[in-house]
Amino acid sequence: MAGPSNEAELARLVRAHDRWRGSSVLNLLASENAISPTARRYLSSDLAGRYTLPHPPRDGEPGSDNDYGGTRYTDAIEALANAAAARLFHGRFATTRPLSGHIAAMAALVPLLPRGGRLLAIPPEAGGYDGYAPGYLPAIFGWDARPLPTEGPERTLVAEVAIEEIRREKPDVVLLGQSRFLFPYPVTAIAEAAHARGALVLYDASHVLGLIAGGEFQDPLREGADIVYGSTHKSLPGPQGGLLVTDREDLFAQIDPALVWRVLDNAHWNRIAGLARTLLELERVGPAYARTVVANAQGLGRALEDRGLPMVGSALGFTRSHQIHVDPDALLARHGLRPSALARRWEKQRLITDLIGRIGTAEIARLGLLPSDMPRLADLLVRAGLRSEKVGSEVLAWRRSFRSLAFL
Numbered sequence: 001m002a003g004p005s006n007e008a009e010l011a012r013l014v015r016a017h018d019r020w021r022g023s024s025v026l027n028l029l030a031s032e033n034a035i036s037p038t039a040r041r042y043l044s045s046d047l048a049g050r051y052t053l054p055h056p057p058r059d060g061e062p063g064s065d066n067d068y069g070g071t072r073y074t075d076a077i078e079a080l081a082n083a084a085a086a087r088l089f090h091g092r093f094a095t096t097r098p099l100s101g102h103i104a105a106m107a108a109l110v111p112l113l114p115r116g117g118r119l120l121a122i123p124p125e126a127g128g129y130d131g132y133a134p135g136y137l138p139a140i141f142g143w144d145a146r147p148l149p150t151e152g153p154e155r156t157l158v159a160e161v162a163i164e165e166i167r168r169e170k171p172d173v174v175l176l177g178q179s180r181f182l183f184p185y186p187v188t189a190i191a192e193a194a195h196a197r198g199a200l201v202l203y204d205a206s207h208v209l210g211l212i213a214g215g216e217f218q219d220p221l222r223e224g225a226d227i228v229y230g231s232t233h234k235s236l237p238g239p240q241g242g243l244l245v246t247d248r249e250d251l252f253a254q255i256d257p258a259l260v261w262r263v264l265d266n267a268h269w270n271r272i273a274g275l276a277r278t279l280l281e282l283e284r285v286g287p288a289y290a291r292t293v294v295a296n297a298q299g300l301g302r303a304l305e306d307r308g309l310p311m312v313g314s315a316l317g318f319t320r321s322h323q324i325h326v327d328p329d330a331l332l333a334r335h336g337l338r339p340s341a342l343a344r345r346w347e348k349q350r351l352i353t354d355l356i357g358r359i360g361t362a363e364i365a366r367l368g369l370l371p372s373d374m375p376r377l378a379d380l381l382v383r384a385g386l387r388s389e390k391v392g393s394e395v396l397a398w399r400r401s402f403r404s405l406a407f408l
């Protein structure tokens with residue numbers, strides 16, 4: 001039944017969520033992060049309800065940047081966001097309008113890859129993003145999606161393998177990027193092979209965008225990718241959304257005008273203001289933030305492995321990103337557990353991960369955890385996950401000791 005009781009129930013649920021996820025758990029989800037207080041304030045500013053839209057020439061009127069009145073500040077806010085994105089990711093052209101990483105992928109692919117065009121992308125079983133699998137975006141837009149294989153349990157992309165696939169499949173677009181993303185790609189070699197055959201190289205940095213912003217991981221555009229895009233809320237600690245950057249004017253001239261009415265309409269200006277703030281913060285603190293995130297991931301991988309939780313990639317130092325991965329086969333063989341069972345045990349003890357064995361260190365770096373804290377965190381994860389110990393009150397006390405965010 002609708003009415004005040006539902007409104008009270010809603011208020012209770014939001015309060016309870018805020019208390020639970022906002023201050024009572026350690027969040028180790030690789031897809032999430034903590035937004036700075038200022039960016040959060042912008043999210044609930046008056047911008048949250050406003051519109052602005054360009055319009056093409058029509059009805060004898062010339063085109064304009066904006067069809068709506070009252071927008072004297074929104075264009076300037078967007079310009080700040082786009083300029084910061086362009087500087088951080090080393091391209092001359094940027095848009096922060098995509099509403100998410102998925103929408104940013106559409107923003108790039110819809111104008112550049114015609115129906116019947118061939119897309120070479122890492123498949124979900126190799127850690128690729130599900131959206132690029134044949135049943136999803138390719139099914140909607142009529143693209144011919146082919147798998148780009150990776151190697152080993154780390155799901156690394158090897159230059160020779162990728163180049164061979166490019167030769168064999170003759171794609172129009174080579175799409176780099178993974179949801180399970182541990183190591184940088186040999187972008188230069190892949191881009192050379194792709195460009196020699198007239199293919200574009202798109203880099204989906206959804207997971208690693210914050211690391212790239214901080215000068216860690218890799219620099220896709222300078223290494224030869226044509227476009228970099230991704231989510232703004234995973235390793236990049238911004239509001240949920242997306243952005244896209246390129247150094248190629250010819251591509252941007254196809255992408256930017258095609259956004260409105262093909263991929264999206266209103267671009268959510270409170271989000272863009274919050275994102276602008278996050279990008280400007282990263283220009284100041286990005287390198288220290290990204291270094292800490294990666295050092296935490298490497299340290300946590302080592303500490304977990306040393307305590308008997310099998311992790312992927314120990315011979316390679318576990319990771320160069322914000323993610324580390326539980327080794328599911330070794331976990332089952334040694335402990336009779338699947339990653340999902342581990343995650344359920346952890347959640348009961350206030351340690352939040354996903355059910356596929358990814359552990360992320362971006363949000364804990366924002367909280368203030370340092371590499372020297374990783375042995376303590378590993379102890380808690382191993383005690384809760386492998387020994388079913390009740391560590392929830394220890395986690396809560398530790399979480400509550402972090403009163404403000406780091407890297408602001």
Ligand SMILES: Cc1ncc(COP(=O)(O)O)c(C=O)c1O
Nearest residue numbers: 100101102129178179204206231
């Ligand atoms: C590699 C990759 N690309 C795109 C997306 C979609 O991002 P969003 O949730 O921002 O739409 C994800 C989401 O997890 C992802 O992992």
